[in-house]
Amino acid sequence: MTKFSVQKIKSSLTEFISSKGGKCALPVYILLTLGFVAPLFMVLGFSFATPRSFSAFTSFSLDNFIQIFDGSTSVWRSFLWSIALAAFVTAILAVVCYPVAVGMVRIFGSKTSTFISILFVFPLFVSENVRLYGWILFFGKNGVLDGICKLLGFHGPDILFTPGMTAMGLAYSYLPYMLFPVIMGVALVPKDLITAARDLGSSRLRTWWQIELPLAMPGVLIGMLLTFVLATGSMSESKILGGQSIIVITNDIDVSFTFSQNWPQGAALAVVLTLIIGSLTLYAFKKIDLDKLMGRS
Amino acid sequence: MISSKNEVTQNVAEEIKPGQPLLDLVNVCRDFDKVKVIKNVNLVVKKNEFFTLVGPSGSGKTTILKMLAGMDQPTSGDIVLGSKSISTLPPDKRPTCMVFQFLALFPHMTVGQNIEFPMRVKGMRAEDCIAKAQKLLDLVHLPEDYYNKNVMKCSGGERQRVAIARALAYDSEIILFDEPLSAIDAKLRKTLQKELKDLHRRSGKTFIYITHSLEEAMFMSDRVGVLCKGELKQVGTPEEIYAHPVSRFVAEFIGDVNIFPIRVKPTGGWGSTDFPGQLFKVEPHGDDLEGYIIVRPEALKLVKEGTQVDNVIECKVLNQFSLGSRSQFQLACGKKEITLELPRSEVDLNSVGKTIKIGWNAHDAIFVTE
Numbered sequence: 001m002t003k004f005s006v007q008k009i010k011s012s013l014t015e016f017i018s019s020k021g022g023k024c025a026l027p028v029y030i031l032l033t034l035g036f037v038a039p040l041f042m043v044l045g046f047s048f049a050t051p052r053s054f055s056a057f058t059s060f061s062l063d064n065f066i067q068i069f070d071g072s073t074s075v076w077r078s079f080l081w082s083i084a085l086a087a088f089v090t091a092i093l094a095v096v097c098y099p100v101a102v103g104m105v106r107i108f109g110s111k112t113s114t115f116i117s118i119l120f121v122f123p124l125f126v127s128e129n130v131r132l133y134g135w136i137l138f139f140g141k142n143g144v145l146d147g148i149c150k151l152l153g154f155h156g157p158d159i160l161f162t163p164g165m166t167a168m169g170l171a172y173s174y175l176p177y178m179l180f181p182v183i184m185g186v187a188l189v190p191k192d193l194i195t196a197a198r199d200l201g202s203s204r205l206r207t208w209w210q211i212e213l214p215l216a217m218p219g220v221l222i223g224m225l226l227t228f229v230l231a232t233g234s235m236s237e238s239k240i241l242g243g244q245s246i247i248v249i250t251n252d253i254d255v256s257f258t259f260s261q262n263w264p265q266g267a268a269l270a271v272v273l274t275l276i277i278g279s280l281t282l283y284a285f286k287k288i289d290l291d292k293l294m295g296r297s
Numbered sequence: 298m299i300s301s302k303n304e305v306t307q308n309v310a311e312e313i314k315p316g317q318p319l320l321d322l323v324n325v326c327r328d329f330d331k332v333k334v335i336k337n338v339n340l341v342v343k344k345n346e347f348f349t350l351v352g353p354s355g356s357g358k359t360t361i362l363k364m365l366a367g368m369d370q371p372t373s374g375d376i377v378l379g380s381k382s383i384s385t386l387p388p389d390k391r392p393t394c395m396v397f398q399f400l401a402l403f404p405h406m407t408v409g410q411n412i413e414f415p416m417r418v419k420g421m422r423a424e425d426c427i428a429k430a431q432k433l434l435d436l437v438h439l440p441e442d443y444y445n446k447n448v449m450k451c452s453g454g455e456r457q458r459v460a461i462a463r464a465l466a467y468d469s470e471i472i473l474f475d476e477p478l479s480a481i482d483a484k485l486r487k488t489l490q491k492e493l494k495d496l497h498r499r500s501g502k503t504f505i506y507i508t509h510s511l512e513e514a515m516f517m518s519d520r521v522g523v524l525c526k527g528e529l530k531q532v533g534t535p536e537e538i539y540a541h542p543v544s545r546f547v548a549e550f551i552g553d554v555n556i557f558p559i560r561v562k563p564t565g566g567w568g569s570t571d572f573p574g575q576l577f578k579v580e581p582h583g584d585d586l587e588g589y590i591i592v593r594p595e596a597l598k599l600v601k602e603g604t605q606v607d608n609v610i611e612c613k614v615l616n617q618f619s620l621g622s623r624s625q626f627q628l629a630c631g632k633k634e635i636t637l638e639l640p641r642s643e644v645d646l647n648s649v650g651k652t653i654k655i656g657w658n659a660h661d662a663i664f665v666t667e
Contacts, residue, residue: 190401192397192399192401193401193403193404195368195388195397195401196395196397196401196403197403197414198387198388198389199366199367199368199388199389199393199394199395200389200394200414200415200418200463200467201389201415201418201419201467202389202414202415202418203389203418206418210414211403214405215404215405
């Protein structure tokens with residue numbers, strides 16, 4: 001990594017802005033600054049404000065952060081639930097999507113593959129909340145499943161509004177985000193290498209473990225990262241399908257900003273969540289050398 | 298003792314003595330969607346020989362190699378190792394190992410890990426693997442410190458050597474080569490050809506090589522098989538194939554040749570439609586045969602006063618090319634173009650446009666019927 005110095009950044013920044021490309025990109029920069037950096041900055045400002053006040057940038061207090069960690073609230077549980085659920089869903093999706101991706105890349109014809117892709121993308125055309133309420137209709141009392149079971153003479157399973165249902169909802173919502181990067185990863189593995197490994201006496205399992213999986217890993221990792229980050233930041237699944245049987249951290253943040261009108265606390269929670277996910281992501285990217293996996297280092 | 302799934306076939310192969318038939322292809326056919334890609338190929342590969350299958354693209358040589366490796370199976374016919382049929386065995390149960398056209402090195406592994414891969418598969422101890430990998434690096438003329446080098450950072454020629462070392466590490470009796478030198482520049486190719494020939498001698502393995510370049514085949518092989526449209530046209534030593542091609546196709550494939558259609562004349566001589574009114578003397582081949590005579594450019598002689606040759610024709614010199622120690626001439630006799638090759642010392646440097654007489658002796662011409 002190159003060394004950063006303020007001078008260097010300053011000079012390269014002025015150079016960039018004075019260039020034609022820099023001038024053309026200016027609207028984008030303004031938009032990103034106003035729409036992306038400024039709100040984050042506001043959140044950061046609020047997180048250091050006096051609790052239950054709206055005096056961002058005019059007051060300074062660490063109480064919001066202390067409250068999170070001093071054990072007086074059970075907010076740490078929400079953090080744990082969010083991260084645990086996201087990790088669980090990411091693992092499940094990786095296991096589910098890999099074989100589907102292998103099938104689509106190596107086994108099915110291009111027609112079947114296109115059809116399956118459309119099947120997976122199709123639900124994205126409909127709003128997530130609408131789809132989740134659809135599941136309620138399916139699993140709810142006197143819903144599709146329960147109704148069919150009753151016709152057959154017994155009660156349907158009571159699985160709605162449980163943590164398991166939240167996980168199911170998350171897996172359902174974020175499946176495409178895992179599937180498509182994994183497909184790309186699997187497609188990147190040259191078939192020749194698999195044939196060569198088999199020719200050198202390697203068993204199917206060993207070939208998969210030592211050749212195919214490591215080479216498909218960039219795609220799998222990107223998929224895992226996407227689903228993990230999105231699942232940690234999700235709220236509707238636990239609210240709608242989970243029926244708040246568990247409280248995830250995004251729910252806590254939502255409540256702080258709305259019902260309890262404690263913006264500084266919500267902001268502090270958001271900052272901590274951002275830091276946790278950000279550092280996990282950075283750690284993952286640092287640990288896993290994509291270039292090396294691709295054989296380019 | 299290392300146990301491996303291909304032990305049985307490997308043992309069969311090891312028991313055969315050098316020079317004895319090792320692989321026997323019996324009436325091997327391969328159809329793809331009713332198209333006959335390989336037609337009734339019969340071929341014997343002897344143990345420890347460097348055998349090359351050569352043919353233009355689409356002649357089916359890669360298909361044969363894949364069937365030998367176990368990546369494809371014959372539609373009919375049999376592939377026999379010693380006395381054991383191996384037609385239906387998968388790649389990992391055959392005593393073969395393939396060096397691929399695009400090498401198929403594992404990009405996420407170092408040179409050392411690539412070479413060690415087949416040894417680790419066999420369950421060899423780590424220190425034995427490292428020791429053998431180092432030996433193999435030396436054998437393929439790669440420096441010792443390449444062991445930890447990323448394989449993707451190696452040059453084309455170096456990767457080539459890594460691929461060969463990896464195949465040798467598998468220690469199979471037969472190593473198959475699928476045009477591994479086709480993507481390498483001419484100068485390096487020559488070096489690698491020499492090394493490969495040398496490696497064949499030192500390793501004591503049976504090499505089966507395929508290429509579309511007959512020159513490459515002649516350069517390295519003990520025996521060559523010429524394939525055309527799925528049929529094996531001729532098998533023999535490079536000298537046999539050069540001196541006695543069985544057909545026009547084989548003769549033309551080997552290099553520049555002059556081919557004249559020939560038919561028996563009622564007067565007893567042999568006439569060519571290319572040279573109306575002229576009779577040529579040909580070695581006796583029985584009566585009433587139609588076919589071609591093949592005269593190599595270097596078998597043609599410049600006819601001066603006192604030169605004794607059986608057949609003489611008059612030609613005009615169209616072009617002259619220098620080949621270094623020799624010169625090649627493009628001549629025209631009527632509408633027929635002829636190629637002549639002469640040593641540099643015999644060449645008149647300014648002969649373009651002149652008319653010259655050339656000739657050949659009957660025993661220098663090869664008669665073929667197809």
